[in-house]
Amino acid sequence: MTRKHRFNSAKLQDNLFKFFALLCTGIGLLVLAVLLIDIMSKGLERINWSFFTNLPSRHFNESGIYTALVGMISLLFFTLLIALPIGIMSGIYLQEYGTKNWFARFVEINIANLAGVPSVIYGILGLQIFVRAAGLGNSILAGGLTLALLIMPIIIVATREAIKAVPNSLREASFGMGATKWQTTKRIVLPAAWGGILTGVILSISRAIGETAPLIVVGALVYVPFIPEGPLDKYTTLPIQIFNWTSRPQQGFVINAAAGIIVLLAFTFLLNGIAILLRNRWYNKIRF
């Protein structure tokens, strides 16, 4: 009798937890659904061709995201131009060459720390170093440099993970054929790791296009009625345009903000989707 009773209470405990856990999972999924539905219902009406081609304006129904989109793409160009070579090279060095010495360990602790530094602090760094000390002002270049520092830890870590996943048998086969360390890295390891590195790069792009706070600190402008033409021009980006519209009292701008968010989320989801597909394909290919 007692044994049966205990058995039942154990089962009840299990079922209660299951119910509670499903409820928690449901809350997470529900919030995501509500967020998407809420934003769609508010912003979808504003999405039309002129929303993409119009300059910002005082009148909400004439306002568009043209300058924000151009600003975002130019900013991304400079960010990647700087972050990609340095980040990938650094990842290769740490994983293939420097795994045993104190310098590599020191750099590793550094990167772990940098990944945890709030993005707004990167903004302060960019403000003092690039905007002021280097005299770049509120330019795309200063913003790009700041974002490059911000996403570099992501690229380094992704590169290292991708290289780590390359089976050692490939390296040994290459060494066995008389190849040097660098030849092996360049011709065997990197091509095999490429899918993983690319996944990390795409995720870092997704991170960069959504960043707002550090760009506000380095002076991305809230109102830019013109297209940036060179790296030293002033600019705005989509998240900053959204932030600006969100903080306006008029309902019309709230609709604009929601419409801008739909565009931003479309980019974010697209990039993340590509990254997941790429990672799965690469992961299946690399496991022999």
Place this chain on the structure above:
Amino acid sequence: MSASSLVSVFTTIGIIVVLAVDSFKFFSEVSIIDFLTDTEWTPLFENKHFGILPLLTGTLLTTIIASLVAIPLGITIAVYLSEYAPKRFTLIVKPILEVLAAIPTVVYGFFALQYVTPLLQKFIPGLSGFNALSPGIVMGIMIMPYITSLSEDALRAIPNSLREASYGMGANRFQTAFKVMIPAASSGIVVSIILAISRALGETMIVAIAAGQEPKLTFNPLESVETITTYIIQVSMGDVPQDSLEYRTIFAAGLTLFVFTFILNNISYWVIKKFRQQYD
């Protein structure tokens, strides 16, 4: 190639030097005792006070609310996904939940201000338009996937033999999960929580949009508060003259924030190194 690695070292040094230099100039004009004990923060007003406490309580308040949402939800879901759920369910649900962590924070700010706050106002009549509660909850949802994902990974890394031994002793899934698996994966779970808290401390746009810009020494979640990060944004958007005392406040505030997240990050690094249990 080792030179490219120096960039990350220089970034760290750069952050510390930049924060330290202007904070040093700041503290040559404002006493550090005032900074730490004054209960008012009014650098942009006529009657200037430089007490960091109101910004600190604002930051802690929103972070605590976020943690209260994220930790129980995150760990429960992690345990469910690794110990209970069919594999297929986990494969579908985990990536969907991770979408929550990929959404740009300005979007969450909009959601907190335009949807969650009006919703909460229906249940809590006294809730002001800007408050700590709504962005706190939304921030909790945002950081929850970090806890779920990393804790689930930690639980999955525990060898099956432990699980089977527990079942063999007659334990049910719940007992196995909470008495065997969670203790075994505790270092990974603790790290996931620390990382999530550190994210919440430094989160900017959600609180800048939905929590308000009133530095207030309060732990009342229904009132509007200002966080350290919001203050930095507020000054950046205003036209404070460069090299003024007002301008330097963002460095002192930034340094305070940096110290907190730096300590948390190092604790997590230390937990990983010291307490990671190897099962081979």
